[in-house]
Each structure stands twice: as structure tokens, then as C-alpha cells.
Amino acid sequence: MYQVPTQSLTMDEKLIFEKSKPGKEGCSLPREGMVSSGLESGIPPSLKRTAPPVLPEVSEPEIVRHFTNLSRCNMGVDTNFYPLGSCTMKYNPRVNETIAQLSGFRDIHPLQPADTTQGMLKLLYELERHLSLICGMERFTLQPAAGAHGELCGMMLVRAYHKKHGNGKRKKVIVPDSSHGTNPASAALFGFEVVVVPSNERGRVDRGTLDRVLNDETACLMMTNPNTLGLFEDEIVPIAKLTHERGGLLYYDGANLNACLGKVRPGDMGFDIVHLNLHKTFSTPHGGGGPGSGPVGVSKEIVRFLPSPLIAFNKGCYTLEDSSPDSIGRLKLFHGNIGVLVRAYAYIRSMGSAGLAQASEDAVLSANYLRNKISKAYDVPYNDFCMHEFVASAARQNLKGVHAGDIAKRLIDYGFHPPTVYFPLIVKEALMIEPTETEPKETLERFIEAMLAIAKEAEENPDIVKKAPHTTVVGRCDEVLAAREPTLCYQAPK
Amino acid sequence: MDIPRDLKYTKTHEWIKRDGTRIRIGITEYAQKELSDVVFVELPKLGQDVLQGRAACVVESVKAASDIYSPLSGKVVAVNKDLELDPALVNKDPYGRGWIFDISLSKQEEINSLLDANQYDTLIHQKA
Numbered sequence: 001m002y003q004v005p006t007q008s009l010t011m012d013e014k015l016i017f018e019k020s021k022p023g024k025e026g027c028s029l030p031r032e033g034m035v036s037s038g039l040e041s042g043i044p045p046s047l048k049r050t051a052p053p054v055l056p057e058v059s060e061p062e063i064v065r066h067f068t069n070l071s072r073c074n075m076g077v078d079t080n081f082y083p084l085g086s087c088t089m090k091y092n093p094r095v096n097e098t099i100a101q102l103s104g105f106r107d108i109h110p111l112q113p114a115d116t117t118q119g120m121l122k123l124l125y126e127l128e129r130h131l132s133l134i135c136g137m138e139r140f141t142l143q144p145a146a147g148a149h150g151e152l153c154g155m156m157l158v159r160a161y162h163k164k165h166g167n168g169k170r171k172k173v174i175v176p177d178s179s180h181g182t183n184p185a186s187a188a189l190f191g192f193e194v195v196v197v198p199s200n201e202r203g204r205v206d207r208g209t210l211d212r213v214l215n216d217e218t219a220c221l222m223m224t225n226p227n228t229l230g231l232f233e234d235e236i237v238p239i240a241k242l243t244h245e246r247g248g249l250l251y252y253d254g255a256n257l258n259a260c261l262g263k264v265r266p267g268d269m270g271f272d273i274v275h276l277n278l279h280k281t282f283s284t285p286h287g288g289g290g291p292g293s294g295p296v297g298v299s300k301e302i303v304r305f306l307p308s309p310l311i312a313f314n315k316g317c318y319t320l321e322d323s324s325p326d327s328i329g330r331l332k333l334f335h336g337n338i339g340v341l342v343r344a345y346a347y348i349r350s351m352g353s354a355g356l357a358q359a360s361e362d363a364v365l366s367a368n369y370l371r372n373k374i375s376k377a378y379d380v381p382y383n384d385f386c387m388h389e390f391v392a393s394a395a396r397q398n399l400k401g402v403h404a405g406d407i408a409k410r411l412i413d414y415g416f417h418p419p420t421v422y423f424p425l426i427v428k429e430a431l432m433i434e435p436t437e438t439e440p441k442e443t444l445e446r447f448i449e450a451m452l453a454i455a456k457e458a459e460e461n462p463d464i465v466k467k468a469p470h471t472t473v474v475g476r477c478d479e480v481l482a483a484r485e486p487t488l489c490y491q492a493p494k
Numbered sequence: 495m496d497i498p499r500d501l502k503y504t505k506t507h508e509w510i511k512r513d514g515t516r517i518r519i520g521i522t523e524y525a526q527k528e529l530s531d532v533v534f535v536e537l538p539k540l541g542q543d544v545l546q547g548r549a550a551c552v553v554e555s556v557k558a559a560s561d562i563y564s565p566l567s568g569k570v571v572a573v574n575k576d577l578e579l580d581p582a583l584v585n586k587d588p589y590g591r592g593w594i595f596d597i598s599l600s601k602q603e604e605i606n607s608l609l610d611a612n613q614y615d616t617l618i619h620q621k622a
Contacts, residue, residue: 484582
């Protein structure tokens, strides 16, 4: 039987500012010989500081211990199994890090002359070719800084495409009710009107409703395949055909591409625009704010609208080329989040095409194994063969007053990062579990044991679940107070 | 579940109180319970035109951000500024101090499409 570890970490919860005492120093700068650079003479007096900034004053060992202890409170894929649905928290091989740290990639500047950065440009050029091949698209822009930025880029491309074809009145974007929240948000942010279509009893897009809402006002249909229930939209080909017949474009949210590598390509399914989350599928440490990378791939008809510049290869030289006059323009300074792009390239090259296909197969196998075992104690509302993730429900445990969020917190006590909870919105008390391909069977078994043990606790001793976690430095925070009265900056006591 | 008899309702869980052509709008007891603790209400703008069934403002809880659909068409003539300071009024007193906005009704006939207390009661019990 798996033993719940007892609390192993104690920490004073003081902020670094609260540890500060006037006169303490973390590093000693020379008292003399510091020469003013003279730069400040160019700064207008109105922009100059009049008082020194309020910075904490602590000794070097205090700083080291403060941040080391904070990092020990962290739970990440390097310390724990991290089955966060729809976020693909796979293990990130260290070789990608080593390559991203190579001086020729790390120490160059984007404004250097192109003839001194040929290696980097070649990498970006080849990465674009690899992504195009993996997704069945014509070309990619590597600029978008994350998934949602990629979606915004996609919406700009949709509008540019329709405008060019004299269809400016196409103002509606259709999303399934299982879609990622960013899909309708990106569409609305760019001024489209969002239309939601329900899922059918099989957890797929309802074609009947889709048929009724697709019309000459439709700009685009945004889909994720597999969808957020982890189910493959098996009617995607007729859906694509119908969308195109009505003059709309089909957009692919690549958050769930980890199920598809080397198996099925968005381009072949009929998608016109695709964004990828390189940090998910192509292995960059993420969570906690990035950086991410959300390249956008397009079909032949949309290449002319891609952001500028694109990378070209002419006469043995890699260059940056401004794309066509129809381009939507620049989306980000320089070339995007370059470190993530280098890691994605290293990942793709080290895995190879057979390795990528194997990764998707293993991800799907792991998810189905967990689904099968966990469904003995939890409801799985759309209990169909799943892809790389599945959605369970705590509805049964809810009868004893235990919520999905409580189960998530209790999993921390068992040494696991919680899965995604309360999403997708169409499943009550949702627990969205994505094991990824990088976990050995032993880890999956331990996770199953923990889930079954928690189900038993919910039945026999629900309080232990409702009050979890019991092993962390901080237990339950007051989420309501934090949202109602957010204090985002340190406020010194008066 | 509290469903005042003198109010009208929508399928999307707004309540409507009528005073001549002036209409007061809020969300129901059931809706606030489903949303859980409300942390922010994005009020509509004064003078803004709203259409029946279209999003007029947003209520944000710890669980979700939800559009509030205008039950009727008209012009916004008042908004509940108290919610800016204390959004929890929506939870504490959904039919009273937790009201969200008032409109002056522009299409009289739309009233007929609203649910009465009995119909709304049936609706939420089908859901549960």
C-alpha cells in the first residue's frame, strides 16, 4: 500500500522584504573606482529617480536559502508525475537544454548581420520545414509567443483572407462547447462574434447544429482534434467539407497535437490554419508563465497573409525576407521566443519521425490504461476509446460532499501534481487527466493506486479529502479573498 | 430554492422586475449558487443599447466568467454601482441589493417570451 509521506519541509513563510534589515549586503561592490557612464546626462530630469528603489537588504546565504526553500515547495515535472490535461506536461529531455545553451545559439543578437547568424537561421528554416511536414501545412510563421498569441495571429489571418476575397461581412467564429477558453476569447478579442455549438451524446461536435449555424456570415470554425474530452473528432472530414462549402475557414488549435504526431496531420484533415504549442508537444519546460511558443501554419491559399518576415534560402544563404504586400505584418520583435524554437528543433531531430510517432502511440496507450483502471472508481462520462487524455468526473464522490478540487488537493499528499479540474465545462466535477508518453508503467500504477485510495477515503472519511493537502507548507488559500481584493505588490507596513 | 412569484425569468437564469417600461435585471438564486463566490461584475455602460438574448455584461466568480444576457431589448438607464465595491451582493441578496442593471424597454411584445416563476421552477428542476 502506498504510504502518504509526512511533511518533510518546514519553512518560515516570510517574504524576502520581511527578512530585510538596513545595512545587510548580498554582494560587496567596490567603494571606489565606480565611474559614472555619463549615460544619465541624456535622461530628462522628469524621468530620473529622486529616491533610491526600495529593495530588500539581506545577506547572500539568506538569499540563497530563501529561493532554494521556495523552489523546494514547487511541484513540477522534474519532481513529480504531472498529468495536467490539455497542457501536455511531458518530461523535457536534458539534451534539448544543452543544445539551447550552446554559445552559437545563446550568445547571438537578432540584429547581427545575417551572414554571422547563418546557423540559427538555418535551424529556424529547417524547423519551419519540419513543422510543415508534421502538420501537412504549406508554411509556418515562428513569431507568435505562445498558444493564445498564435490564435490571435490565426484570427488576423482569417480576417485578412476574407477581406481579400471581398467577404468582409463574415464576422462569426464558431467554437464547440468543449473548446479551450482561449478560442472564443481570441476570436472575441479580435472583434469576431462567437457562436457556440453543442457536443453530441458521443462527445463530438454536433453536425446537425453545425449545419444550421454555418452560413455566409461564418468566418471560421475553430476546433481541437482530439477535442478536450480526449476524443477524436471522427467526422472531421465531412465537417471540413461542409465548412469550406459554406465559405468558412477551419482553424486547428494544436494543444492536443501530442496525440497525432506521425499518425494524422491537420492539413490532411482539412484545416487551413494551425497553431502549435511548441512548449507542450515539442518539449520545453513550461507552466508558471512560460516562455511559450505558438507557431502558426497555413495552407497554400493563406501563405501570402503570413506575418513578416519569413526565412528564405537563396544562393546558399539564409536570409530574412519581407513576405507579400498582403502580410498581416509583424507580430513580435525579432524571431519569436527563440530558446523554445531551438529546443523544439532539438527534440524533433533527436526523436526522428519514428520516435515522434512512438511518442503519440505511448501517450494514447497510457491514457487508455489509466482511463480503464480509474473508471472502476470514478465516472467517466464519455467512456470511449480516448486519445492522449480523458475526462473523469467526481460526480460519484460529490454525493459525499467531495469535489473534484478536493481530490486534486489530496493527490498532492500522495505525491502527484493534480490533473486539470473543472474543465472542460461540459463535464460536471471534471478531472482531466493526461499522463503523456514519458511515464513508466510503475508511475501509472502508483497514480491509479492513489486515485483508488482517494475514492475510498471519499467514501469512508470524506473530511480527510476535503481538508487536503495535509503535507504542504501552505494548505488551502482563500481564493475568494485573493480574487476580490488582489494585493499584487509588496506593501511595507506603515 | 427562492423563486419570487412576482418576477419573470429567462432560461439563462436572469430575473426581471417590471415597473411600467422600466425593467430591473439580476441573476437568480440558482444562478448565483451555481457560479459560487462572485468576485467581479463588469457592468454595462449607461445609455448602452442592449438586445434580447445578447450578452450585456459579465459576472466573474472563482469558478468561471459568465455572460449575462439581456432578457429584453432596450437602453441601459441605471447600473448597480454598489457591485463595484462589493460584488458579493450578487450572492448575498440576488433579488435585492444584488440587482445588476435597469433598462427602459423598447419592445413591449418581448415580455411574452419570458418565463413565470412556475416555468422557471420546472426548468431548474429538470437541470438538477
